[in-house]
Amino acid sequence: MIVPVAATVVLSIGLAVAAYTDCRWGIIPNWLTYTGMVAGLVFWAGAGAVEEGFAAGAALLGNAAVALLVGLVPFGILWLMGVVGGGDAKLLGMIGAWSGTWKCVVATVFYGCFIVLVMAVVVMVAQRRVRQTMQRMWLLLVSSAAGARGSVPQDSPRLPFGLALGIAGVLAALEHVVGLRLPWSDYSGF
Numbered sequence: 687m688i689v690p691v692a693a694t695v696v697l698s699i700g701l702a703v704a705a706y707t708d709c710r711w712g713i714i715p716n717w718l719t720y721t722g723m724v725a726g727l728v729f730w731a732g733a734g735a736v737e738e739g740f741a742a743g744a745a746l747l748g749n750a751a752v753a754l755l756v757g758l759v760p761f762g763i764l765w766l767m768g769v770v771g772g773g774d775a776k777l778l779g780m781i782g783a784w785s786g787t788w789k790c791v792v793a794t795v796f797y798g799c800f801i802v803l804v805m806a807v808v809v810m811v812a813q814r815r816v817r818q819t820m821q822r823m824w825l826l827l828v829s830s831a832a833g834a835r836g837s838v839p840q841d842s843p844r845l846p847f848g849l850a851l852g853i854a855g856v857l858a859a860l861e862h863v864v865g866l867r868l869p870w871s872d873y874s875g876f
Contacts, residue, residue: 689733694859696729697722697784701852704777708848714773719780723754726783746786753782757791774847781855790855790862797854802847809843 700722704714730750735743757778765775782791810816822842860866 689737690863690865693726693729693733693784693786694856694863697726697781697859697863698856700780700784701777701855704773704780705846705849705852708773708846708852712844712846714771714777714848716773716776719773719776722780723758723776723783726750726780726786727754729784730786750783750786753785753788753791754779755782756788757782757794770847774851777848777851777855781851781858785855785859785863787862790858793858793862794851794854797857798847798851801853802845802850805845805850809845813843815843 700718703718707718708714727747727750731743731747733743734746757780758775761770761775761778762772764770765772778791778794781794782788785791810819857868861868
């Protein structure tokens with residue numbers, strides 16, 4: 687039980703740093719995500735080798751590598767399309783490497799999207815921009831349906847997705863790595 691808890695603690699520290707830097711400066715630093723990805727892979731390989739031998743270490747390394755790719759590749763494609771930031775994609779790769787399971791990455795994405803949706807509603811209401819936001823969403827929808835590429839106005843508030851992913855990553859790791867039963871665990875589907 688010590689290995690999953692240790693991985694979750696280290697991951698949580700990395701996610702806290704990522705959330706802070708994303709909120710403060712609007713970036714998730716490469717030194718954090720790249721180091722986190724490599725360290726997570728090394729951690730699982732070493733933990734498996736120490737506990738049960740090299741074959742177990744190789745198996746855990748393989749699981750962590752798959753989880754890293756499950757986070758990095760789809761969000762890397764979304765980054766290339768301009769939908770998310772590159773730091774968000776690399777952060778999901780880091781979550782995969784440290785969690786060692788693709789289920790944690792998928793849960794992080796779902797929880798993160800829900801959290802950022804709540805953040806968006808709070809910002810819209812607090813800034814009294816509900817009507818303006820609904821009008822802009824309608825225009826983007828209509829222009830997309832017509833085949834035109836819409837753009838986000840410069841005065842739109844920016845939400846730090848790294849903060850949402852940080853919170854979501856900790857919740858998902860507690861659920862899928864440590865095995866903690868969360869109130870929605872029976873309904874999450876994975």
